[in-house]
Amino acid sequence: MKFSAYMQEWLYGNEGYYRNVRTIGKEGDFYTAVSTSMFFGGSIAKRLISTIESGFLSPSCHVVEIGAHKGYLLADMIQFIYTLKPELLKTLTFVIVEPFVANQTMQKNYFKEAFGDAINLLHVKCLEEFTCKEAFFVANEIFDAFSCELINENQMLFIENGKAFFASMDDETTTKAKEYGITKGxxxxxxEPFANTMAHCCERFEFVTFDYGDKEERNDFSLRIYANHQVYPFFALTDLVEEKLRETNDFNTFFENSDITYDVNFSHLFYAFEKSGLHVHAYSTQMKALVDFGLTELLELLAQKVSAKQYEQELNRIKTLIDPSFMGERFKMACFRKGEA
Structure with a gap:
């Protein structure tokens, strides 16, 4: 079995890691920006408002989250829209792209608890089912969860009978490896299929996404497993490395029960979107993006409304988002547009 098929089964199969309700945060396997501070969603909401006020999108556009987990990010955005420009809640349409019924139910229940009947949340199973005139898309850490091949020169990784091994690349992978200019990783x-689908689902959009990775080619493997906030390099869980570098566990121990992920190569992502006729509007570190979106102004508003102690507590959470030694530099923001003159 090619590794991409194995990873797809691991994450999205019948018992896959993301098919079932998972806890993110202190009690789960890893943290995300969403689980760190609601001001992550608040900053994106401020960006949405700015995009509407600039005239690129109208007040009646769709706001669509892809890969929403429990729906916290979209809910945080709605809370800040209510604070900053509440009249937009009467005109915007909120949508979550979610393939799994269990997650849809969880999201609906959370929105019901948070907003009652004030917000009407719509669901689609996939982007292929979604069409509209204009939209603001948002996603946090979705591209690192796309299944991938692991290649090394003219070989690619396979999994058979619980063993990992390299063998000759098939023609499709060979062609794409040459096209992308990658020899190892x-x-x-x-x-490309994702970007092509997005390009055809609406006439005009802005897509803001955050993920960890770099624009430059690393020419090395970053695949790893997160389990209970421990990080395991994938190859250290195989017999493909020398014995002194191996972990005591085998990768099969973590199959479907832990997250498996890798660094996003943003140059590959940009190539895919540009190939579909979409424009790379902006790219920066998470720290710079959140400040540019208006995080500082939101903190000033917070300082006026809460006690010094409450402000300090929230500021400490926000530091995790923007501190270069935590998420600030490691995570990147990419913004794509369709319909820009």
């Missing part, structure tokens, strides 16, 4: 073949 992760090669995702899903970016």
């Amino acid at each position: 992760e090669l995702c073949l899903g970016y």
Whole structure:
């Protein structure tokens, strides 16, 4: 079995890691920006408002989250829209792209608890089912969860009978590896179909996404497993490395029960979107993006409304988002547009 098929089964199969309700945060396997501070969603909401006020999108556009987990990010955005420009809640349409029924139910219940009947949340199973005139898309850490191939020169990784081994690349992977200019590392073949689908689902959009990775080619493997806030390099869980570098566990121990992920190669992502006729509007570190979106102004508003102690507590959470030694530099923001003159 090619590694991409194995990873797809691991994450999205019948018992896959993301198919079931998972806890993110202190009690789960890893943290995300969403689980760190609601001001992550608040900053994106401020960006949405700015995009509407600039005239690129209208007040009646769709706001669509892809890969929403419990729906916290979209809910945080709605809370800040209510604070900053409440009249937009009467005109915007909120949508979550979610393939799994269990997650849809969880999201609906959370929105019901948070907003009652004030917000009407719509669901679609996939982007292929979604069409509209204009939209603001948002996603946090979705591209690192696209299945990938692992390639090394003219070989690719396979999994058979619980063993990992390299063998000759097939023609499709060979062609794409040459096209992307990669000789060693992760090669995702899903970016292009995703970008092509997004390009055709609406006439005009802005898509803001955050993920960890770099624009430059690393020419090395970053695939790893997160379990209970421990990080395991994938190859250290195989017999493909010398014995002194191996972990005591085998990768099969973590199959479907832990997250498996890798660094996003943003140059590959940009190539996929540009190939579909979409424009790379902006790219920066998470720290710079959140400040540019208006995080500082939101903190000034917070300082006026809460006690010094409450402000300090929230500021400490926000530091995790923007501190270069935590998420600030490691995570990147990419913004794509369709319909820009």
